Amino acid sequence: MRRFSLWLRDKPVVADSTLALILLILDLVIARDSTNPAAFLVFSVLLPLPIALRRVYPRAMAVTFMVLSFCTSTIGFIVGDPTVHAALLGHGIMLYTLVAYVGRREGFWYALALVADTAYGMAVVTGFKLGDLAFVGIYLAFCWVLAEFAGARRAYDAEVAARHAVAESERERRAHDAVSAERTRIARELHDVVAHAVSVMIVQADGARYALRTAPDTTEKALVTIAGTGREALRELRRTVALLRTEQAPDQVPQHGTAGLARVAQLMRDAGLAVELELSGELDDLAPEAGLGVHRIVQEALTNTLRHAGAHPKAWVRVHRHTGDIEIEVTDSGGVPVHPEARIQGSGLGLAGMRERMAVLGGSLEAGRTPEGTWRVYARIPLAAPDTE
Structure with a gap:
């Protein structure tokens, strides 16, 4: 049952078509009371049609339903048929759709148009009845309140889902960093092993060259040492390289440059963090280590902002490439999280x-709270990486 409910949620036209069919059946039930069944049946079929597409094209379908409602009243006045269509209950459905899926402003304008349409229908067809007015008012108020609850729940669910997406991205990033750190450790081990073995082989080879004619036994011993050391180094080299041959999946490799920064900013916007991104200078032709550094600094700073942000959080990201370095500055609006259950748990590192x-x-980093109460991260990466050999 739950699987069917999830499937139905992804197919709004199916559920709304069922709702339209129910309105059609209700209209057909009272069609026998109409004094002009032919005209009544035409609008019985037309009125529910916009309901089927109400969540796909909410504004267009609301206008269409309102026009059909006006035409229904006008035709009813012309043919002298005071029978009210049951399908006009779709007004409340349309009002709910606009408030929950579009916004209160559109719902307010639709409510005003509905008041005018109801007054017009009662004036030219059914006449003003206090009971009918009370029913319409209560029904529309119920639909509005229900839409407020549904809209708030949808917005909250969307925010939590977006924050979970950020958390998942954060976990993938930390896993990638862990793999990179392990590969770096293995590379250092490889460097140490090979450097040690080669140094021993060079020393032994120099000794063997000097003792070649005067001490053949010493030369033979040195050659045996060289061969043994070489074989051991080769075994260690093969073992270490085997660990490094595992390829990363393409979607786990971070995207650098302006496209990568834009992707990080959009991911944070989807999670509810308003991000303003300012990029200047050529950032797409950086060395891989510098490009990854810029990407990681911005990503980590924005993640911290999202983790500790208050209501309606904002962040400003500025990345500027100079002749000899790159400046990165990330500031936020500060505050206390408003949804602790949706907060991303970090490692504190x-x-x-x-x-x-x-x-x-070889760069520098400054991070701390400003006198205004906001948080600021400032980093500078030199374009000429220092030589560590």
């Missing part, structure tokens, strides 16, 4: 990780 990355790149 975000700033430490950014500082370590800056240290590797």
Whole structure:
């Protein structure tokens, strides 16, 4: 049953068509009371049609339903048929759709048009009846309140889903960083093993060259040492390289440059963080390590902002490439989280990780609260990486 409900949620036309069919059946039931069945049946079929597409084209279908309602009253006046269509209950459905899926402003204008349409219908067809007016008012008020609850729940669910998407992206990023750190460790081990083995082989080869004629036994011993050391180094080299041969999936490789920064900003916007992104200078031809550094600093800073942001959080990201370095500045509006259950749980190592990355790149990082109460992260990455050999 739950699987069917989820499937139905993804197929709004199916559910709304069922609702339109119910209105059609209700209209057909009272068609026998009409004094002009032919005209009544035409509008019995036409009125429910916009209901079937109400969530696909909410504004257009609301206008269409309102026009059909006006035409129904006019035709009823012309043919002298005071029978009210049951399908006009769709007005409340349309009002609910606009408030819940579009906005209160559209719902307000539709309610005003509905008041005018109801007054017109009662004036020219049925006459003003206090009981009918009370029913219409209560019905529309109920639809509006129901739409408010449904809209608020949908907005909350969308925010939580977006924050979970950010959390999932954060987990993938940390997993990628862990793999990168492990590969770096393996590379250092490989460097140490090969450097040690080659150094031993060079020393032994130099000794063997000097002792070649005067001490053949010593030369033979040195050659045996060279061969053994070479074989051991080769075994270690093969073992280490085997660990490095695992390829990463394409979707796990971070996207650098302006496209990557835009993707991070959009991901945060979807999670409810208003991000203003300002990029200047050529950022698409950076060295891989510098491009990854910019990407990670912005991503980590925005994630921290989202994690600790208050109501209606905002962040301003500025990345500027100079001749010799790159400046990164991320500031936020500060505050306290308004939805603790949707808050992203971090490891508490975000700033430490950014500082370590800056240290590797030879850059600098400043992070702290400003006198205005906002949080600011400022980093500078030199374009000429320092030589660590």
